[in-house]
Amino acid sequence: MENRAKKPLELYIHIPFCVKKCDYCDFLSGPAGKERQMEYFRALQREISAVSDFSDREITTVFIGGGTPSVPDPALVGAVLDQIRNKFFMAPDAEITIEANPGTLYKEKLQEYLAHGINRLSLGLQSPQNRELKLLGRIHTWEDFLESFSLAREAGFSNINIDLMSAIPEQTYEGWIHNLRTVAELSPEHISAYSLIVEEGTPFWEKDLKLPDEDTEYRMYEDTAAVLGEFGFHQYEISNYAKKDLECRHNKGYWQRTDYLGLGLGASSLLDHVRFSNTDRMEDYIRNSAFPEKIRCNLETLGEADEMAEFMFLGLRMAEGVSFQAFEEYFGKNMESIYGDVLKKHLSIGMLEKKDGKVFLTRKGIHVSNGVMADFLL
Template sequence: MREKTLMPLEIYVHIPFCIRKCDYCDFLSGPGDRTRQEAYIKALLHEIRSLPHIPNHEVVSLFFGGGTPSLLDACLIEEIISNLKEKFLFSPEAEISLEANPGTLMKEKLKVYRKAGVNRLSIGLQSADNEELNALGRIHTFEEFLEGYFLAREEGFFNINVDLMCAIPGQSYEGWIRNLRTAAELKPEHISAYSLIIEEGTPFAQRKLELPDEDTEYRMYEDTEKVLREYGFHQYEISNYAKNGFECLHNLGYWKRTEYLGLGLGAASLLAGMRFSNTRDMEEYLACSRNAEQIRKDVQLLTKREEMEEFMFLGLRMTKGIREGDFMACFGVSLRERYGAVLDKYRKTGFMEYEDGYWRFTRKGIHVSNVILAEFLAE
């Protein structure tokens, strides 16, 4: 019999392997041969099997991110899922997502994913223009993306996200809109559209790049929402757009501060009011993954103030905004009492609005959201 008052739990599994590093990427990922991949999965299974019991929780979403999880043999993904299902109670409606890159999706793999319970794919397209893909250092072409996308449809994946990137070196406003329309016409259920960020330590940070100017980037962002609305998508977060009912549950949980457990190299967790991350050192992870005490780093028990800040910082990313009543229920303090000065200031200037119990950014507020969020942290 199922327990009655179960708390939702999200699980993130990090797969840190890619065929080759893209020129803009600073994620914890890199090439790894088959022997290395197998050793890593073995260590990951040790970590899963030695996890302490987390009572009264039900897994509502599982997300394989990376890296390129679709690079692995599909049977390894199947083995991870079955080990997790032995350890945790899964909701029958749990969303199980896997990040995939074009060029790594084959029919047999997709069949195994389906059988293992994967019900959502997130495919990294980034651009529908081969020159732009080449400029980003991606390993695939648009045609290879199409091949994987249609194979996934044939194999019964009816919840697919396509990742796109704007403000790519050399990209014009028209080029971006063309990419968006090309992707939307394929009728995926979800599109994530991020601006390129030049991260320190990446090959892009060493080069002189011809990036779109600020005004062009502003127009790219503004018109993304308008164009995608024509195709039946609604924006539900700063960079995410979905058809009705296909919002990513895993992401929503993250912005609402649902508890989550990160497994694998460098994976972060939020559990029982604590934040911690696994070691980013592969050798240490391979040697010690059975010992949670040893691989968990930066363990931080959040103060009430930090929890409130996170509530604002993460919750305001959602276009729906944050509900006053939820803040009160979480912290026993009214939102106005805690942050009234900042909220009023930005409501008066038209950057924030209040409606039906929800506070949110206006369209013009989204563009300066980082500045406003910093004020909530300073309060």
């Protein structure tokens, strides 16, 4: 079949295991023994066997996330990737990312990832300061990270993301800027910089934390782009910064509403205008993964109004903004005929700006982005 005719499809694979739970984390993840991990991978392979082969689609990106996908034996990850290549049509230049934590990587593991076509590594560092890492309940030190980073470079990874966290308890503005510079100096290809959100149900929720005040947090965020800019990174999304042409293709696809299939516990999908997610109950997942219809929950068929809202608020997360032409091509309707009043309001108060056929958030707008985006819900 002519490849060009194939529609893109992204894959997300969830690996819910971690060495230990971090004190701020509310992701679907936790520690588990080897037996449990193997049982999970068998279930994952049953799910992959059972889902449609999407013969009219081309897999453009695969993102193995978690949890900490670098915890299980790399042969298990490799077997899943082999199965995916056999089942689906994988684009020759597909971006294949794995998330990994410092302290869980060694040379042979990295080599096995590369041998299975993984070409992007996302390292969860969070902070280069051991005091902050300890406070967050992370398993690794800055020195562990440095070792993992240089092992990855030596193995041949030329596309590495580093996750950093701002607004950590007791963090100062100067401390954050120092963290940014320390990490940028290592010259990774990509940096994701998120601020800590204290979630209910986590140990952090129960603690009396000395969090930076709103004004400090504002300045931390505001100056991140400028500091990383000095090192050759450009901001392409609210929390993401990349060297030239090295944005994360998987995440861009998500913000541009490319269809994606989520595999594994709790994984979400968007397929042919339907959103759904797999069960987040491990026992149910393991028992029923060979029957995808039994593990899929929260099915929601998106109407035109939902899709328009998503098109706007996901698109506005990106610095390049939303194209008027792309909107019209997708919906057959002019963006101004639908959102004329909302656009007018936010353009007039300086939250949005229009340029070269696109509308995007201004710096001022980024700080109140949730409020601006909410106005696009029809």
